[in-house]
Amino acid sequence: MSDAAASSAARAEILARIRAARSVVPSAGTGPSAVTEPEPPVVTVPRDYRGPGAAAGASLADLLADRLADYGALVRRSPAAGAPAAIAAVLRERAARRVAVPAGLPADWIAALPEPWPDQPRLDIAELAAVDAVITSVTVAIAQTGTLVLDHGPGQGRRELTLVPDAHLALVTPGRIVAAVPDAVAALDARSPLTWISGPSATSDIELNRVQGMHGPRTLIVIILDG
């Protein structure tokens, strides 16, 4: 049997098994005497949990900053107009010079970088491993869980860009912070690849000791811009 024929036979059989499985009623046989399929039950999903738009507490930016710090991220606050100065300051502090830059980042942010490495043409893996940091915007930030979501559009770049470098500097612009997970899910387009980041990479696989920084960036720096 060719691969295609085998796959289509497997597909037909699995679907038939599923349909037959539903027709089984307790203590009935599965032969010809089996009860014919009742309509599958209509399951109503109760959605009385806090959905999108549920009232948020105090300041979302304060909560986000608190939750990010809890994960071990380095958090800075700055007025939106002060973004270039805040970027320059935090990079100087970390002695980070070479910074990978995705297309579509605001020009004044790039101007603040000591040594920008634009991803055009694409940086290769060795170059990505050689930069001191990568800088991006974020699509949505979730205050309650301290999560940054990237959709890898303009200002964020392809997925390797924020994965291979050892430090990730993310800027949260005003209006991007939502209260909780349901707000984020509602705001995001599932058809873009998404990366949800909650603190630096970590493992607890050795005697449950938390070790920060396995394979992703070992340092996560977040600048929250207040509008």
Place this chain on the structure above:
Amino acid sequence: MTGAAGANAPRGVGHLRGDTPFPAAAERALTDAQLRRNLLRATSTIQAKRAQAVAELDDWQQLRAAGAAIKDAVLAHLDDYLLQLEEQVTARGGTVHWARDANEANRIVTGLVAATGAAEVVKVKSMATQEIGLNEALAAAGIGAVETDLAELIVQLGHDWPSHILVPAIHRNRTEIRDIFLREMPDADPALTDDPAALAEAARRHLRRKFLTARVAVSGANFAVAETGTLVVVESEGNGRMCLTLPPTLITVMGIEKVVPAWRDMEVFLQLLPRSSTAERMNPYTSTWTGSVEGQDFHLVLLDNGRTATLADPAGRSALRCIRCSACLNVCPVYQRTGGHAYGSVYPGPIGAVLTPQLTGVADNPTLPFASTLCGACYDVCPVAIDIPSMLVHLRSRVIADKAAGRRAPTAEAAAMAGLAWTMRSRRRWTWALRAVRLGRVLGWRQDRITRLPAPMSAWTASRDVPRPPRQSFRDWWARR
């Protein structure tokens, strides 16, 4: 052929059947004091953290009810959702394959890897690929599989088996891990210490080279959204992101029950899973992708391997709601003492005790439904409200019925129950029987408990101790008071 309501996972492939029945394996595990210390420390730590993470959300019970209902809706219309998923993934440039069982899935993946010419694949921790024994199948075809999750790497390099769904190397301490690394990693620094940070750094260097050169990655999936064709992988270390992003070919193997109807449903599961599993508000990394992204060649393998057989039992099918968080393992008094290996399956603990026998058929795992005290702690913590205790009782009756069907004489258990019923029907016989029990005191004189009853009751004491009967029964004491 078609029309049969589900088929069990086949024998001779994969890891759903241990070579020792649970009672014997558990007895062996109980003698390992170090293992019990490691397990108790680990499980109680995660348990306490989980309770805290869950208490932060005042709508947890509502989320839990929604999670259960979404999964039930999936199971009621599984064929429709799988077809929708296939259509969406295909429309976005991915290729969907269907595998009736472990052998078929292994053949498909091996064929796809062989077609790329790659001699090695990198793997993201995946229960489904462990279940089907994919690494062994790849090895038989001359293809190496590198586990990239730290705990899975420790298990793989130690030529060992995972013992926990979330923390597979929970049974290893840091010194054992250092020794494994020094022995098995050619590039490890001979001066490596047993500091967890140093061990993690050694693994990072070892794996970085693998990630950068791998041409094929194999992953599992936590969720697949039918409406959009989106796959979701939830992880901590970033090895998942490496595997999902860098290699030009990605093969994802997922059980057919992992599909969810709509993108919106992720608002429920991305709250339930991390808090139940690693006890965090959110896990460090979640990746979602739809079809072929950034030029990657994407294959999705949909696996049955006993899931349709599980679906066919109305009293057992809700085991398929499981999102593999492992909260039930950590609270289980049996798991806490025996660890995962005793269950003989990649799915240990309470969920394993109900899922494994359904995937294989109860005849192949008849002891697992009895590996529980029915205390109900697993049901309380389950984020999708699987009533594991009731299901255990149901499966016990299936095991008994299955045994009875295969023999003409009643089982010892059935005979004993019939005898007990006869005794209890008469007041005189019952009083006499209670007095007779006192004679049993002689059996327990040495340890003040009875560790072995004479046949046929020896079957009962093979895995249990019986308390030494008192000098006087309550009824006698009451009568003479």
